[in-house]
Amino acid sequence: MATWQCIKQCGACCNLDPAERPDIEEYLSAAELEIYFSMVGEGGWCVNFDHTTRECRIYPNRPRFCRVETEIFQDMYGIEPEDLDDFAIDCCRQQIEGVYGDRSLEMLRFDKAVGL
Numbered sequence: 871m872a873t874w875q876c877i878k879q880c881g882a883c884c885n886l887d888p889a890e891r892p893d894i895e896e897y898l899s900a901a902e903l904e905i906y907f908s909m910v911g912e913g914g915w916c917v918n919f920d921h922t923t924r925e926c927r928i929y930p931n932r933p934r935f936c937r938v939e940t941e942i943f944q945d946m947y948g949i950e951p952e953d954l955d956d957f958a959i960d961c962c963r964q965q966i967e968g969v970y971g972d973r974s975l976e977m978l979r980f981d982k983a984v985g986l
């Protein structure tokens with residue numbers, strides 16, 4: 871069974887382009903939407919994303935919706951804990967495909983890391 875993990879030097883999910891996330895209003899509260907939109911910078915990239923290191927500059931304080939955690943995913947998307955791995959893997963693959971492409975190094979590294 872594939873197990874979700876975040877790979878280093880990716881950051882695909884830190885591209886927040888609202889055009890690529892049409893359902894966003896369904897799973898974020900009004901307050902969270904305000905935070906989300908305030909973070910959208912050039913090219914859709916989060917203003918907190920460091921393009922050199924490809925890391926989050928505010929990682930310990932990142933918003934709830936940036937966290938892959940059982941309780942948060944249950945609350946935001948109605949995903950049961952046993953389905954979290956598959957769901958999170960799909961989310962990452964979608965983001966990686968949209969940002970870097972489905973044959974990108976990031977996709978290859980991700981698939982290998984999660985055991986696909």
Ligand code: SF4
Pocket residue numbers: 875876877880881882883884961962963965966980
């Ligand atoms: S898309 Fe997935 S693997 Fe890439 S940075 Fe985000 S959580 Fe990590």
Ligand code: SF4
Pocket residue numbers: 883884885886909916917918919920925926927928929932933936
């Ligand atoms: S706050 Fe950090 S983890 Fe969240 S989208 Fe921005 S750079 Fe990525």
